Amino acid sequence: xxxxxxxxxxxxxxxxxxxxxxxxxxxxxxxxxxxxxxxxxxxxxxxxxxxxxxxxxxxxxxxxxxxxxxxxxxxxxxxxxxxxxxxxxxxxxxxxxxxxxxxxxxxxxxxxxxxxxxxxxxxxxxxxxxxxxxxxxxxxxxxxxxxxxxxxxxxxxxxxxxxxxxxxxxxxxxxxxxxxxxxxxxxxxxxxxxxxxxxxxxxxxxxxxxxxxxxxxxxxxxxxxxxxxxxxxxxxxxxxx
Numbered sequence: 001x002x003x004x005x006x007x008x009x010x011x012x013x014x015x016x017x018x019x020x021x022x023x024x025x026x027x028x029x030x031x032x033x034x035x036x037x038x039x040x041x042x043x044x045x046x047x048x049x050x051x052x053x054x055x056x057x058x059x060x061x062x063x064x065x066x067x068x069x070x071x072x073x074x075x076x077x078x079x080x081x082x083x084x085x086x087x088x089x090x091x092x093x094x095x096x097x098x099x100x101x102x103x104x105x106x107x108x109x110x111x112x113x114x115x116x117x118x119x120x121x122x123x124x125x126x127x128x129x130x131x132x133x134x135x136x137x138x139x140x141x142x143x144x145x146x147x148x149x150x151x152x153x154x155x156x157x158x159x160x161x162x163x164x165x166x167x168x169x170x171x172x173x174x175x176x177x178x179x180x181x182x183x184x185x186x187x188x189x190x191x192x193x194x195x196x197x198x199x200x201x202x203x204x205x206x207x208x209x210x211x212x213x214x215x216x217x218x219x220x221x222x223x224x225x226x227x228x229x230x231x232x233x234x235x236x237x238x239x240x241x
Contacts, residue, residue, distance in 0.1 A: 009091045009092075009094070010090075010091035010092040010095065011092060011095055012063050012067075012092050012095035012096050012098075012099050013061065013063055013064060013092075014061060014091070014092050015038065015059075015061065015063045015090055015092035015093075015095075015096055016038060016039040016040060016056045016057070016058075016059025016060065016061065016090065017036065017037070017038065017039070017059050017060050017061070017062045017063055017066060018037040018038060018039040018050070018052070018053040018058065018059045018060075018084070018085060019037045020034060020035060020036045020037060020066055021034060021035040021037075022034055022069070022073065023076075023077070024081070027081050027083065027108070027110070027130075028078070028079060028081050028108045028128060028130070029168065029197075031078040031079050031106070031108070031128075032076075032077055032078050033077055033078060033079045033080060033081045033108060034070060034073065034077055034079075034080045034081070035080075035081045035082075035083050036066065036080060036081070036082050036083070036096070037050065037053060037083050037084055037085060038053070038059065038082060038083070038084045038085050038086075038087045038089070038090040038093070039053045039054075039055065039056045039057075039058050039059025039084070039085050039090075040053070040054070040055065040056035040059070040084065040085050040086060040089035040090060041053065041054050041084060041085045041086040041089055041112075041114070042086065042089060042114050042115075042146065043086070043112060043114055043144035043145070043146050043149060044144065044145040044146070045134070045143050045144055045145075046143070046213070047172065047174065047177075047203050047213055050084065050085060053084055053085035054085065056089065056090075059085075063092075063096065067099060067103075070100070070103060070105070071103060074103060074104055074105070077105060078105070078106055079100075079105045079106030079107060079108055079127065079128075080100045080105045080106075080107060080108070081107075081108035081109065081110060081130075082096065082097070082107075082108070082109050082110070083109075083110035084110065086111065086112055086114050086115075087109060087110065087111060088109075088111055088114060088115040088118045088119055088122075089114070089115070093118070093122055094121060094122050094125060097122055097125035097126065098125060101125060106127040106128070107125060107126050107127050107128075108126065108127060108128040108129070108130070109122070109126055109128075109129045109130070110129075110130045110132070111129060111130070111131060111132065111156070112131075112132040112134070112153060113131055113132070113133075113152055113153040113154075113155070113156025113157065113160075114149065114152055114153070114156075115152070115156075116152055116155040116156045116159055119156050119159055119160065120159050120163075123159065123160070123163040123165055124163075126165050127165065127166065128165065128166045128167065129160055129165055129166075129167040129168075130167070130168055130170055131153075131156065131157060131160060131167055131168070131169050131170070132153075132169075132170055132171070132172070133153060133157070133169045133170070133171050133186070133190065134153070134171060134172070135150075135171070135177065135178065135182060135186060136150070136182065136185055136186055136189060137150030137151060137153065137154050138150060139182070140153065143177060157169070157193065157195075158193075161193070161194060161195075167197070168197035168198065168199060168235075169190055169195050169197070169198050169199075170198070170199040170200070170201055170239075171186065171198075171199075171200055171201065172200075172201045172202075172203050173200050173201070173202060173203060173221070174202075174203035174213060174216065175216065175217075175220060176213055176214075177203075180221070180222075180225055183200075183221060183225065183229065184225070184228065184229070187228075187229040187232050187233075188232065190232070190233075191232035191233065195233065196233055196234040196235065197233065197234065197235045197236075198229075198232075198233045198235070198236050199236065199237050199238070199239055200221070200226075200229075200237075200238045200239065201239045201240075202216055202238065202239065202240055203216065204216075204240070221238070226238060
């Protein structure tokens with residue numbers, strides 16, 4: 001059970017799996033998918049929803065067992081989405097995608113675009129990508145704590161668009177990170193680059209997050225701002241996080 005490809009750098013059995021969700025109707029728009037969470041991420045966003053997946057060592061080498069469970073769901077699922085952490089941090093990602101495709105599933109990816117070259121290598125194995133665009137590129141280090149992260153995300157967006165793979169961009173937003181001006185400029189920046197599908201995901205801080213990530217007040221972002229942003233895109237929506 002090792003569908004090797006020329007882009008493999010590690011066998012699927014070595015993947016560090018942080019968990020999985022057998023059925024999801026919200027992780028790939030319009031598709032019913034399983035979601036596989038891979039451990040490891042090079043960025044340190046203060047609002048991370050999966051802090052337990054930041055280190056690869058926290059994942060388990062449980063792909064053979066998980067693969068058997070996916071086999072049993074053929075005909076029930078449209079596809080499998082790899083999320084994280086940052087799935088591009090996983091050296092076995094190309095092998096995982098190849099094996100999932102060999103089972104007859106469509107393949108999806110949730111990524112922040114931290115590794116443009118690795119993204120380029122797996123794009124031929126993908127049917128859809130949800131690309132996390134955190135803010136305007138110059139403002140990235142204030143969120144990720146990593147210099148140059150905004151340039152990496154922008155490069156990943158360009159590669160994704162050139163590939164022809166279906167995608168959407170999404171931004172997790174919070175008043176402590178994004179004022180109206182930033183949100184307006186970010187939407188314009190994406191629209192100027194040809195993005196057609198965009199979503200805001202409202203940050204819902206968990207108990208582990210300190211201030212300033214307080215609960216978002218009702219009515220934010222303002223309906224007028226949402227309408228102005230929506231005018232830039234073929235499809236725009238606000239998700240409750």
